[in-house]
Amino acid sequence: MHWINFPLITIMIWSGLRIYWAEDVYAFGIGSWEWFHWFPDWFYESLDLDRRLARGLAFHLNFAWLFAINGLVFGIYTWRSGEWRELVPSRNGLRNAWGVLLHDLRLRKQAPPKRGRYNEAQRITYSLVIGLGALALISGFAIYKPTQLSFLTWALGGYGSARLIHFCVTIAFMAFFVIHILQVARAGWQNLTSMVTGYELQPEPSNAPVDPDGTDPAQTILVEAEAQNG
Amino acid sequence: MAEQPELSQADYRRRSRRSLLTGGAAAAAGLLGWRWVQTQPADNRIPGVLRNGHEFNENLWSALFRENHQAASFPRSDASILRVNGRIGIREEIDLANWQLDVIGPEGNNLGQHTLADIQALPFHDMTIEHKCIEGWSQVTTWGGARFSDFLGLYQDQLPDNISHVQLDTPDGDYYVSVDIATMRHNQTLLAYQMLDQPLDDAHGAPLRLATPIKYGIKQIKRIGRIQFLQTRGADYWGERGYDWYAGL
């Protein structure tokens, strides 16, 4: 489901930006002085996002269902399988995550301890991203049917503010994609294969040869694939 | 690592290979699917499957629609003069004094003609609502006019029961919309002749336009010249140009 999310969200962002192009109102600035306009023209042109509102809507409002269904399946699976325990940040998670950040920026040598599959920075990030997905869904439906689903629109502070939230979610997704890909790239190929297969080879402390039958429990913890394959 | 089974090297290799194969197959299937969507024969300017998707959405949301669903109202003080976006169908000057509204039945038969005074004779209603444009802006404004449902009342006896859509055209025929009958019957759907208590000006659709917060602005046709009751979907300017026919909010 992770791998379905990636193309789905990419399609949602891409078609969403085609919608946004038609009326790109959000900008940073003071008064009439504009510091940064979301987005500059070159951005639309280079990604073929301009003049495609009708097609953008057609993709957006149909793929929204796939996004919703996949999200629902993902949510139910994470909950039922107990995997959510791997994702919930712990109480002193922030401190640990800060350590991970320093480590990632190479400001700190020692990586903070992991608990289970993910470290605290990952836990916090992944929990936030799941929240982001839920918010995309809720704010999306709030601006899709503001009359029939008026409680959603109302809960998000009205149509205008729901729309702004929907847009901020998009920016946050884009930022997450960039950072996530950079991090995985930095973590290396090994990590990527583990993302794909769901299994990870643990680096072995010593260089003891591995029993190919995998019968000895002490030795079934494997060394890195590259080292083995020579 | 309690939940993660430990694997032997051979096992890992096998699993990697299997994952790579399934992953590769899934990616290929995804790409093929994507190409398939993109290369579908177009139905009114968008790939056919997406048009079917729009129609699925239309069936779903119109089935869920109830007469008592109300679009949010706002205080009068929030209202302002609406931004002017489209001029299709109102580019030519018209003589407002000689304007008239033609009403046509499902077979193309003439049912009646009206002056603005006829519409103004119907009970007056106003509403302060948020107008929403499909391009992504919205603005609060106040409309005043007659409910379409009251206008419909004038013709109820002459019409078959299975009217499903109403098509409205500008006098020059350049702009036209088709709107489902449930929306047209809704109490927030007006034949509007006022904005902010003033008669409509040309750019906002004088003398008479459609105003309804449960559709995007593209459906709220300005300067209506003709109203036709239909048993089919009818023609729609933006629907034919790739947009969703329903455009409901």
Ligand code: HEM
């Ligand atoms: C990852 C998920 C999503 C992303 C990244 C995304 C992104 C966007 C963006 C960038 C826009 C344009 C915003 C603007 O013009 O202000 C947009 C508009 C919109 N989105 Fe989404 N969206 C997502 C999911 C959804 C979902 C699940 C729905 C539910 C139906 C939805 C419904 C809408 C609607 C109705 C609009 C406005 C269309 C219009 O005004 O013409 N979106 N989206």
